[in-house]
Amino acid sequence: MSQPLDRDPGWGNPSPPAAWASPNGAPADDTPSVIPPAPEPTAAYGSKTSPGPVVAPGAWRPPTLQPGIIALRPLGLGEILDGAMKAVRFNPKVTFGLTAVVITVCVTVATLLTTYLSGFFMPELRRALGMATDDSDALALMMVSQYSTAPFLSIATPLLNGLLILAVSKAVLGQKVSVSEVVHSTRIWAVLGFSLLVSAGTVIISVLFLALVVLLASLGTGGAVVAVLLAVVGGLALVAGSVWLTVRTLLVPAALMLEGKGFWATIARSWKLTYRSFWRLLGIYALVVVMLMVLTSVVSVPLAIVGAIVAVADITWATLLVTAVNTVLSYTITIAFEAVIVALLYIDVRMRREGLDLELARAAEVGEL
Numbered sequence: 001m002s003q004p005l006d007r008d009p010g011w012g013n014p015s016p017p018a019a020w021a022s023p024n025g026a027p028a029d030d031t032p033s034v035i036p037p038a039p040e041p042t043a044a045y046g047s048k049t050s051p052g053p054v055v056a057p058g059a060w061r062p063p064t065l066q067p068g069i070i071a072l073r074p075l076g077l078g079e080i081l082d083g084a085m086k087a088v089r090f091n092p093k094v095t096f097g098l099t100a101v102v103i104t105v106c107v108t109v110a111t112l113l114t115t116y117l118s119g120f121f122m123p124e125l126r127r128a129l130g131m132a133t134d135d136s137d138a139l140a141l142m143m144v145s146q147y148s149t150a151p152f153l154s155i156a157t158p159l160l161n162g163l164l165i166l167a168v169s170k171a172v173l174g175q176k177v178s179v180s181e182v183v184h185s186t187r188i189w190a191v192l193g194f195s196l197l198v199s200a201g202t203v204i205i206s207v208l209f210l211a212l213v214v215l216l217a218s219l220g221t222g223g224a225v226v227a228v229l230l231a232v233v234g235g236l237a238l239v240a241g242s243v244w245l246t247v248r249t250l251l252v253p254a255a256l257m258l259e260g261k262g263f264w265a266t267i268a269r270s271w272k273l274t275y276r277s278f279w280r281l282l283g284i285y286a287l288v289v290v291m292l293m294v295l296t297s298v299v300s301v302p303l304a305i306v307g308a309i310v311a312v313a314d315i316t317w318a319t320l321l322v323t324a325v326n327t328v329l330s331y332t333i334t335i336a337f338e339a340v341i342v343a344l345l346y347i348d349v350r351m352r353r354e355g356l357d358l359e360l361a362r363a364a365e366v367g368e369l
Contacts, residue, residue, distance in 0.1 A: 067364040068174035072357040075348045077284060084340045087168050091176050094167045095340065098179050099160050100332045106152035107324045114141065114148040115320065142311045142319045149327055157335055158195035158253065162188035164339035165257045165346075172347060173364050190256045190263055198249065202242070209234055247282045248274050254346035273349050281345060288341050296330045303329075 064071040069086040070079060088095045163182045170177050213234070216227035248271055255270040256263070274281060307322040350356035 065361045065364065068170075068172045069168075070172055070344065070347070072172075072351070072361045072364070074352045074357070075344065077287075080284065080341065080344050080348065081288075083344050084337055087171050087340045087344075088336065090171045091167055094177065094179055094182055095164060095336045096332060098163065098182070099336045100328065102156050102160055103153070103328050103331045103335070106156050107149050107327050110149040110152050111145055111320055111324050114145050141316060142307055142323050145320060145323050146327070153331060154195075154199065155192065157331075158192045159188050160335050161253050161339040161342070162191035162257045164336065165254045165343040168340050168343035169254075169258055169347070173360065185257070187257050187260075190266075191253045193263070194249075194252055194256065194267065198245070206238070209238065243282070247278055247285065250274060250281055250285060250342060251346045251349065254343050258346075273346075273353060277349050277352075281349075284345065285341070288338065292334050292337055296333055299333070300326050300330045 064073050066072065069090055070083040075083065163185065166185055166187075167177055167182055213227050213231050216223045216230060249267075251273055252267055252270040255261075255266045255273075259266055259269075261269070303322055303326040307319055307326065310318040310322060347356065351360075
């Protein structure tokens with residue numbers, strides 16, 4: 001029998017299914033595991049807990065259990081990408097449907113707010129954008145609407161990531177959850193809090209860095225030279241640091257949603273999980289980002305061209321409509337696939353490092369997860 005999705009007493013709910021819990025102990029509320037004890041496992045899939053039997057080349061091997069979208073063993077790159085496609089097809093109402101609805105609401109609110117406020121500040125808006133007085137209002141609104149959705153999406157994106165990760169964790173065991181079941185999870189607020197924490201830290205560091213560059217540039221010729229060198233070297237260092245931090249915290253949302261431990265304890269454990277998998281995670285995540293950029297450009301470039309044409313013709317409503325549709329499609333594809341990939345990477349790392357495949361296999365066999 002399937003257990004409730006939300007079971008973390010640290011966030012006001014019971015503990016999560018035991019198969020997802022941290023291997024360092026019992027679930028957060030010390031509830032006994034729903035998975036019955038099993039004999040000491042051998043070294044399946046490269047586990048370091050036991051040497052296991054030696055299998056001769058070409059000998060028969062037991063089939064890998066696959067109750068859901070992926071086989072319960074460490075995954076290769078192709079299997080992760082294939083699992084992402086299967087996850088989307090397995091439960092499209094949650095992966096694409098829920099994402100599209102939330103993004104549409106955000107874009108609609110932002111577009112209406114931009115249109116309303118622009119009526120009061122159109123002259124100032126033109127000057128800020130460096131536009132001539134004879135340029136169309138629709139072109140100015142199109143340029144602003146592309147940025148006005150950012151604050152709304154910065155809130156919606158981590159919430160959607162958490163909800164989709166939860167759906168993927170069920171799809172791994174062949175279980176389909178409804179939208180109403182997913183949205184009742186309260187652990188998404190922990191994911192949102194972590195996202196805002198990282199964003200705030202990034203903004204503070206960037207502002208301090210820019211302030212230092214401006215201060216040096218104001219000190220004269222010598223200071224300007226130092227400012228330029230600092231801007232180049234420091235800018236590259238900030239980019240490298242941002243990439244490093246992204247990879248080291250990549251699994252935090254999945255751990256917050258699935259393990260049911262405390263906030264800081266989960267962040268620390270997720271940080272440790274990425275320690276020996278940094279380059280693999282970086283390579284896979286970078287490849288996925290590039291693939292999504294290519295995929296979304298197939299949709300967004302034609303729509304952007306249409307939007308520019310109607311903007312030049314000064315058809316305001318058509319410009320805003322095309323821009324909104326472009327944003328909704330692009331973000332729906334990106335958010336859905338990134339969340340699925342992160343969930344599968346989390347499961348893969350834990351199968352490689354902690355034998356999660358054995359726990360999930362036992363849970364699938366007894367039908368407890």
